Structure formats: C-alpha cells, structure tokens
C-alpha cells in the first residue's frame with residue numbers, strides 16, 4: 001500500500017479549555033477527492049487548519065507525504081471561505097496570485113506560474129484587475145489560482161463556495177473537478193452542503209457534533225466525469241445524499 005498523501009492520526013485540538021476536536025483519524029490517498037461534513041461548530045475548520053499546518057494539534061500526529069506537518073508544507077494549497085478577507089485589496093490579481101511565490105527569484109518563471117494559474121481558473125488576462133473589481137465567484141477563482149500557483153499536490157478548501165450564489169457555486173464545483181482531472185491534484189474539501197460533498201467526492205467523511213470524531217465514511221461510487229444535472233438527478237445520487245444526511249447529528 002502506498003503511503004496516504006495526508007494522514008491524520010488521533011488528532012485532538014483544544015483552544016485553551018475548549019475542546020474543538022476530540023479524536024480524528026483519517027487519511028486522504030493521492031488522487032482522491034474527500035469531502036468533510038459535520039454539524040456547525042463540530043471542528044471542521046480546526047481540522048483543516050491542523051492539516052494545513054496553520055495550528056499544531058494538542059494531540060496526535062499529522063503527516064503530509066510521510067513528513068510531519070509544520071507550517072504550510074510546500075505541495076499544499078489552501079482556499080478559505082472568505083475570499084473578501086483572504087485576497088489583498090491593494091494588490092492586483094496577478095500580484096495576489098504571485099504572493100506565495102516570492103521564493104522564486106526567477107521573475108519570468110514567476111510570471112509564467114501566475115498566468116498559468118489564472119488561465120487554469122478561467123481568468124486569463126485578468127492579472128491587472130483589482131480583486132474588488134471582480135464578482136464574488138471570480139474573486140474565489142483568484143484565491144484558487146493563488147493556491148494552484150504553488151503547484152500543490154493537495155488542495156485543502158474550507159467551505160470555499162459557501163458565500164457564493166447557487167449558479168456560480170456549481171461552476172466552481174465543476175472547476176475543481178476539472179482541475180482534479182487535468183492537474184492531478186488531490187482535494188480535501190470541508191462543506192456544509194451535502195449535495196456539493198456527494199457531487200464532488202470519492203468519499204464523504206461525516207464528523208460527529210463537537211468535539212469531533214469520525215462518525216462515518218461513505219464511499220461515493222458515482223461515475224466520473226460527473227455532470228450537474230445528470231449526476232445530481234440520478235437515483236444513486238439521491239440515495240447517497242440521504243445516507244449522508246441521516247449520518248449527521250442535528
């Protein structure tokens with residue numbers, strides 16, 4: 001068995017006295033899309049911060065490609081829900097995407113990475129715009145481009161489309177599926193939208209109410225490529241979404 005790309009082993013995290021995650025073990029294999037769902041406040045964002053190396057767990061071990069996770073490892077890209085706060089309003093789109101590339105001293109290489117990443121999210125030629133000149137959906141595309149510019153093996157996303165209208169959200173779900181296929185990027189996405197999780201994922205991991213542990217893993221054996229109407233309209237999809245829905249404590 002090859003080593004999982006992301007391995008979280010008996011992770012616990014407390015903010016002071018407040019226990020956010022009790023004991024979470026899960027792994028993500030290279031090439032998978034894994035969706036994490038669970039009740040509001042159960043510790044999903046905390047888990048994602050641990051996986052991203054943004055916070056240290058109070059207990060357990062987190063490994064990326066076999067190495068303990070410290071800081072944000074190279075090979076890892078992160079996208080948050082709140083694009084309004086994650087993009088720098090005083091920097092143009094190109095400079096926002098270039099921001100995590102300051103270690104690349106070769107300017108032409110950096111420029112190439114930026115235009116490639118913007119191209120990949122459908123924003124080719126928008127590098128001179130300011131984020132606030134763009135719609136919410138386009139701003140989130142910029143945030144995705146910024147994560148892609150690092151050429152990540154693993155893309156971590158925390159409710160990335162929660163603040164985006166339904167039509168645009170579907171376009172962005174499909175963008176992620178395209179990137180997963182064309183760039184062979186592994187994806188772990190936190191979502192509170194069950195349909196979104198089932199539509200995108202190979203596996204949906206359901207967390208219990210906080211402090212979280214894993215309640216259930218549901219394998220999503222829907223064929224790929226998936227299509228918004230055909231996939232979400234299928235009987236198999238309906239069955240899976242019901243199974244996920246019933247697994248979430250309310």
Ligand code: ADP
Pocket residue numbers: 015018019020038039040041042043044045046047210
């Ligand atoms: P979710 O993303 O599932 O809604 P979070 O991981 O954001 O859950 O939060 C889990 C628990 O930890 C909640 O009770 C929340 O209030 C608490 N929490 C989250 N972030 C902090 C923080 N920075 N300081 C203190 N408590 C926090």
Ligand code: MG
Pocket residue numbers: 044045046158
């Ligand atoms: Mg959250």
